[in-house]
Amino acid sequence: MNTHVITPNLNTTLLHHHHHHVHGLTNSSHRYSKTNHRLFHSFKVSNNVRVFSELKSQNKIDYNDPDWKDKFKEDFEARFRLPHITDIFPDASSMRSTFCLKMRAPITRDFHGNYDSGEEWNGYISDNDRVLLKTIYHSSPTSAGAQCIDPGCNWVEQWVHRAGPRKNIYFKPEEVKAAIVTCGGLCPGLNDVIRQIVITLEIYGVTEIVGIPFGYRGFSDKELMEIPLSRKVVQNIHLSGGSLLGVSRGGPGVSEIVDSLEERGINMLFVLGGNGTHAGANAIHDECCKRRIKVSVIGVPKTIDNDILLMDKTFGFDTAVEEAQRAIYSAYIEAHSAYHGIGIVKLMGRSSGFIAMQSSLASGQIDVCLIPEVPFDLHGPHGVLSHLKYLIESKGSAVVCVAEGAGQNLLQKTNDTDPSGNAKLGDIGVYIQQETKNYFKENDIHADVKYIDPTYMIRACRANASDGILCTVLGQNAVHGAFAGYSGITVGICNTHYAYFPITEVISHPQLVDPNSRMWHRCLTSTGQPDFI
Ligand SMILES: Nc1ncnc2c1ncn2[C@@H]1O[C@H](COP(=O)(O)OP(=O)(O)O)[C@@H](O)[C@H]1O
Ligand SMILES: O=P(O)(O)OC[C@H]1O[C@](O)(COP(=O)(O)O)[C@@H](O)[C@@H]1O
Numbered sequence: 133m134n135t136h137v138i139t140p141n142l143n144t145t146l147l148h149h150h151h152h153h154v155h156g157l158t159n160s161s162h163r164y165s166k167t168n169h170r171l172f173h174s175f176k177v178s179n180n181v182r183v184f185s186e187l188k189s190q191n192k193i194d195y196n197d198p199d200w201k202d203k204f205k206e207d208f209e210a211r212f213r214l215p216h217i218t219d220i221f222p223d224a225s226s227m228r229s230t231f232c233l234k235m236r237a238p239i240t241r242d243f244h245g246n247y248d249s250g251e252e253w254n255g256y257i258s259d260n261d262r263v264l265l266k267t268i269y270h271s272s273p274t275s276a277g278a279q280c281i282d283p284g285c286n287w288v289e290q291w292v293h294r295a296g297p298r299k300n301i302y303f304k305p306e307e308v309k310a311a312i313v314t315c316g317g318l319c320p321g322l323n324d325v326i327r328q329i330v331i332t333l334e335i336y337g338v339t340e341i342v343g344i345p346f347g348y349r350g351f352s353d354k355e356l357m358e359i360p361l362s363r364k365v366v367q368n369i370h371l372s373g374g375s376l377l378g379v380s381r382g383g384p385g386v387s388e389i390v391d392s393l394e395e396r397g398i399n400m401l402f403v404l405g406g407n408g409t410h411a412g413a414n415a416i417h418d419e420c421c422k423r424r425i426k427v428s429v430i431g432v433p434k435t436i437d438n439d440i441l442l443m444d445k446t447f448g449f450d451t452a453v454e455e456a457q458r459a460i461y462s463a464y465i466e467a468h469s470a471y472h473g474i475g476i477v478k479l480m481g482r483s484s485g486f487i488a489m490q491s492s493l494a495s496g497q498i499d500v501c502l503i504p505e506v507p508f509d510l511h512g513p514h515g516v517l518s519h520l521k522y523l524i525e526s527k528g529s530a531v532v533c534v535a536e537g538a539g540q541n542l543l544q545k546t547n548d549t550d551p552s553g554n555a556k557l558g559d560i561g562v563y564i565q566q567e568t569k570n571y572f573k574e575n576d577i578h579a580d581v582k583y584i585d586p587t588y589m590i591r592a593c594r595a596n597a598s599d600g601i602l603c604t605v606l607g608q609n610a611v612h613g614a615f616a617g618y619s620g621i622t623v624g625i626c627n628t629h630y631a632y633f634p635i636t637e638v639i640s641h642p643q644l645v646d647p648n649s650r651m652w653h654r655c656l657t658s659t660g661q662p663d664f665i
């Protein structure tokens with residue numbers, strides 16, 4: 133790919149081909165989305181200059197057009213425009229909000245009809261408030277981390293919508309039936325978000341709040357009962373990990389879910405989950421629009437993998453990294469105390485290595501960090517095993533941290549998927565453990581290999597303080613978004629501010645570690661590992 137200007141609408145076949153060519157990875161659905169992403173992230177242009185185009189317009193933009201910037205901005209504005217109830221119901225009426233910064237108590241029944249606090253200043257967010265999505269001006273495409281839109285790396289402001297309470301609301305609190313559902317795998321902080329959504333709904337004056345048990349499955353399984361929620365019920369739920377409501381993968385189709393919403397009279401749906409859940413939430417939103425029913429569907433991104441686009445981080449990630457430290461510490465102690473000890477820790481990360489990278493970096497005890505984004509060999513002169521031999525000979529012990537999605541090309545392929553359709557991965561941790569044992573045996577070198585798989589321990593715990601606060605703000609903003617009349621949106625932290633995004637924009641592909649980033653380089657300088665290829 134030696135063209136200078138990158139056409140944003142390259143078809144995926146071409147993208148895939150390029151990726152294949154560079155890294156020799158094979159074609160599976162798992163690789164497919166990664167492929168897409170990586171190419172969005174690092175196009176090689178002439179002179180080894182990379183042009184980042186993650187935020188490039190979907191439409192072709194001619195950079196020779198003197199007005200290209202305005203066109204880009206227009207296109208960007210359209211892409212990040214938040215779907216609103218009035219798109220379907222142009223005459224939907226709004227009223228003065230029952231929430232404001234001058235009041236704290238839940239609205240009482242007899243207060244209805246007179247929501248106005250009577251104050252001039254109520255601390256609302258204007259629909260025209262924006263958050264700057266990219267805050268660094270890269271003067272050249274060669275500048276580290278440059279995310280240039282055009283080959284000249286010109287500055288183009290990219291604004292997203294600011295989250296928060298609006299002056300006018302599109303739902304009468306007494307007419308709201310709100311539901312919360314948590315889908316996919318667990319993540320620290322789920323209960324904190326549920327708690328905050330309930331508390332904020334009550335402050336608006338909502339009295340009918342329910343939890344849908346066990347993810348989307350709870351919409352179709354007749355045995356599963358709605359869980360009534362109130363401040364009293366959720367008051368202390370954040371003190372434990374997991375989800376009060378339970379989670380699941382798989383479940384009913386979108387039309388069945390929307391049938392169920394109609395039957396139950398739910399008009400606000402808060403969906404806590406990852407990319408799969410958000411794809412579902414967006415499909416539910418679309419179906420509601422199609423059926424012309426007034427429902428606000430709001431997502432809150434949940435993933436310890438931190439693989440949602442455009443956000444500083446997702447809740448639970450920090451906690452998971454912190455928890456992973458314990459496993460790494462144990463592996464280090466075991467390896468260090470054994471004669472020729474080798475500790476291997478497998479961490480989560482289906483397609484992105486953020487947990488493994490950050491945990492390795494934070495611990496300072498990892499010698500080898502392996503992530504899905506960076507291909508590696510186990511065997512051969514540049515392989516991981518030969519480096520482990522060197523470490524054993526030179527310092528007596530070694531600790532390896534491997535993300536579950538790393539090195540899948542080294543394992544037997546299966547076409548197995550989980551009930552949500554996610555590819556089932558081979559166990560790279562066990563494989564590395566076995567290969568390490570064999571390798572040292574064959575080379576007649578003593579090695580004491582200790583394998584630790586803390587997978588579920590790092591996500592079943594309760595949120596740490598910083599994630600707890602993140603969850604609080606996200607949960608509140610989810611409710612503000614629903615009352616503001618938005619639907620098909622999700623909420624995230626963006627340059628330390630909170631923003632609403634159309635769901636489609638944050639799940640178009642998983643966010644990945646950029647192998648050319650300074651952060652990955654920092655990780656490598658910390659471990660001291662060479663390239664294993
Ligand atoms: N493309 C999709 N469209 C609609 N629903 C989906 C889609 N992908 C996943 N789901 C549903 O979302 C839920 C969670 O998905 P999953 O991939 O397991 O977790 P996560 O949301 O954490 O990525 C499941 O109930 C699954 O059926
Ligand atoms: O064993 P489970 O429950 O399917 O979860 C395993 C998966 O959960 C994750 O931690 C997060 O995945 P989700 O975001 O899809 O929940 C993945 O890294 C991992 O593959």
Ligand SMILES: [Mg+2]
Nearest residue numbers: 316406407408
């Ligand atoms: Mg997922």
